[in-house]
Amino acid sequence: MARNLSKTKVPMPAQDPHARNRNFSEVALGYTEEMAVEEARRCLGCKHRPCVKGCPVAIDIPGFVEEIAQGRFEEAFHILNEASALPAVCGRVCPQETQCEQLCVRGLKGEPVAIGRLERFAADWHRAHACKLPPAPKPNGHKVAVVGAGPGGLTAAGELARLGYAVTVFEALHLPGGVLSYGIPEFRLPKEIVMAEVDALINLGVEVMLNTVIGKTLTIDELLEYGFEAVFIASGAGLPRFMGIPGESLKGVYSANEYLTRINLMKAYEENSLTPILRGRHVAVVGGGNVAMDAARCAKRLGAGEVSIVYRRGFEELPARREEVHHAQEEGIAFHFQTNPVQILGDDRGWVRALECIRMALGEPDASGRRRPIEEPGSNYELLADVVIMALGTSSNPLIRLTTPGLETDKWGGIMVDGPDGLTSREKVYAGGDVVTGSATVILAMGAGKDAARAIDRMIREKGL
């Protein structure tokens, strides 16, 4: 079969930027079969498989890409699904440019193979065409509890269910998905896809108990008393961070978590939604990660005339996925780089009216390897804003920590684990994802879920001997 020697990826069809910044439908439309085959033929099928080393869940990337190149799309999906419980999600939200695609040999001279787009294609093709449900696995008679139905919890549940475990996932909210439901917007990850992935797990026998807050409704120790032989805690990150600057309690200041939860989980963008949301005319979003991009792009779609991202470092340092930055720019989001808020200014009725910012110079690289921003005295200016959204990450949630004796946490309150298996200081209790690492990515949580599931399986089998 002839290789495709094009130096660039087959372009991804997308909604026109000026149309899409007025709606919540998905931005990237996905490859057609022809496009997918053409792109898959760019893969050289390297023997040393560098891309696989960049994948936190070690998908057989050359394997599934080759199946697509051969037009065997269902086979491609099965290869993906062996390693990942949520391929349709990962294809859309993984930061491929710093993982698999960064290590792709084609990237040395030109663009790497569009691994993420191909992953999405195979998963979407399967959802649209496959009607045969996989046989439910044979029960092995063991019970495991998973705390949190986000990417980490769902991945662990899927892995364990496939091995025959009876898995119950406890979810605090009224819908499963965690950040996939409350955080990532519809236009980037349609909720229909999240629910289809959850349904696939339910079909494997996974039970999802909604409206159950572990640490409140039930404790970790009660789960163990009820006969769960292991518990995997993947409850996600916690309380949103604020800057500690004056004015953060003014009306019109949101944490990105609240803003996005109102929009995504509570559907505040729908015309008949009962959930209120402030539709600002001038919206300022503070932060440079994916969450900041999501919040800014939502604000634009809710009708804001001007949406600004305020980020203290430069373009190169933006932690967001490149595609999201690119999409945000296309949609008319203004970027204020090397700029930091000093205070939020309000009117006499307690509503936000502006964000006072200061310009930052970039100094020497800090511990994170990124150049450290330093304030330039006297460079203050006011940015007009009636809604300000703080997208600065989160600190730890205290509910499980406070109700689980003997569970060790670090000085930030994150649960401490012993190596990649995710075993905590408590026997039979594992943890992974943001609750351990602090705010990170979907795929890292999934990697942790997968590793913990395998460790739990080993532990239970060793006990059985």
Add this chain to the structure above:
Amino acid sequence: MQQYTILEKTPLSGSACRMVISAPLVARKAQAGQFIILRAKEHSERIPLTIHDQDREKGTVSVVYQVVGAGTMELDSLKEGERLHDFVGPLGRETRTEGLKKVCVVGGGVGCAIAFPVARKLHEQGSVVHSIIGFRSRDLVFMEKDFQGVSDQLFVMTDDGSYGTPGLVTQALERLIKEGHQYDEVIAIGPLVMMKFVSQLTKKYGVKTTVSMNPIMVDGTGMCGGCRLTVGGQVKFACVDGPDFDGHQVDFDEVISRNLIYEEFEQREREESCYLLKQGEE
């Protein structure tokens, strides 16, 4: 019996109503001062309500609500035997009562429904309980008998003097303090303005005061940060750090201002739905 079934719905005075809901897991853990979050229907808002009572054996939790917005209106549209779509809890921390020997419990309006379990808990642990409950007028008075059963002294106040003693709860409280009653703590639960003035009064007399805050909330589990308030100059989250806080430390004016964020929005919703109802009648 299905999860979240409404077993009883009892209209109280005014537009307040009590619902008894089947929720065994919540009932098992619920303590005075904690709250639940419910959604009436599939697309309803998440409404936080402080727990009024629970029956651990029957597996029921009761809440008292007043129709104030679109969310509570939807809740009120459900009848006995119907199911709430979602019901989660118990959330927040329980009201601390250990070591309190003499307490004045101050309830205002619908807040009396959640002040009652606190008064009862204190009574059951042998504390001396003085209760002051305040209402706008006679037709809004409720739970008087319940409070009588758990209080060593009970004072019913109405703003317009149509029942009990005319005046505000703060007047009754100040009189008791001046009479020489030494309270280990005052626990005030009611409208924000009432809790603010109770706290101002007790600060003057140096009496420790706990208030129960009910700010705007979405998830209620420490994820969204919508319920943040300033307590002693620090940002606290009512859902995980509260809902009880030291009344002398709470920045009430900020909470009062923030709680009005969506009033305009709700006003518009109400007008639209009234308009639709009217159209339906025609």
